Amino acid sequence: MMKTTPERRFWLIELLTNWEGRITCGHLQYYFNLGRQQASKVINQYLEANPGHLIYCTSAKSYLPATDFKPTYISHDVAEYLNWISGQSPQLPLSDDKYQLAHTILSPPARNVSPHIMRPLVHAIRQGERLEVDYGAVTHPDRSGRIIVPIRFVNTGRRWHLRAWCEKAQGYRDLVLSRLHGTPNPEGKVLSDLPPDTRARSRTFFSQLSYI
Known part of the structure; x- marks a missing residue:
């Protein structure tokens, strides 16, 4: 700004x-x-x-x-x-349409995420805890349980997702928030130190997201 x-x-x-x-x-x-x-x-x-x-x-x-x-x-x-x-900039709002170009603005579909899902995720990130979640992955849309360690929320520009360590995959994965179901169950503290999430610090991170 x-x-x-x-x-x-x-x-x-x-x-x-x-x-x-x-x-x-x-x-x-x-x-x-x-x-x-x-x-x-x-x-x-x-x-x-x-x-x-x-x-x-x-x-x-x-x-x-x-x-x-x-x-x-x-x-x-x-x-x-x-x-x-298109009149959407906070830097210098356009007062009228004298210089505006023809444009169309499409609103992205709403991502319905329950507070009952978000609260345990936020708590786990703050406390360094594990969670058992019910997740509908792309490869298994019928949903499957897995234990994760939530690390951070990431905004790709189109939607928010969760970066987490997945014990099932033994690696960091990116979970779309709207594919989480039910209420995550706490599984206690992280059992051991996690490996560095080197990709998250890479300049190409957003082109290498590991969605499941």
């Missing part, structure tokens, strides 16, 4: 320059209610802090990304731009 007005202005400069290929004084005037002279000053302040990032094109009457343009205020994730242009 941008904390100061200069950061928010620099964020918009980079967002539009990176994803739309240009930034104008008009953009800053519109979004920040600035005069043209003040908007031009903001762009110059950005260039002072980031020399060589923008070049002015007289024919387009816009600042374009230079060869050395390397954004530092945006995340480089296209979702950041798409969320903003």
Whole structure:
């Protein structure tokens, strides 16, 4: 989240320059209610802090990304731009639809998870305990019991799941919360030290999730 007005202005400069290929004084005037002279000053302040990032094109009457343009205020994730242009960004909410692009927003299906499932999971994570759970795995949709050691909750961007040590598989697995059934039963403290969950610290963790 941008904390100061200069950061928010620099964020918009980079967002539009990176994803739309240009930034104008008009953009800053519109979004920040600035005069043209003040908007031009903001762009110059950005260039002072980031020399060589923008070049002015007289024919387009816009600042374009230079060869050395390397954004530092945006995340480089296209979702950041798409969320903003569709009016969903907390960074700089769009006040109207003047600059919005045509878009459709689909809500993901609700994941119905009972509090009777969540409470034992939370307790087990906090206390380092084992649980017996009733889980409908992809390979065994008819559900099967297994003893797990819950480690952490992980959000993949689409849904939440549980990272846990599975005694049955003798490895770390990722359990979709909505596939848990009944009420997990406590099985006491972890019997021995668990091996390191090295994949969870890997940059490719989310492309290597081990769902069961």
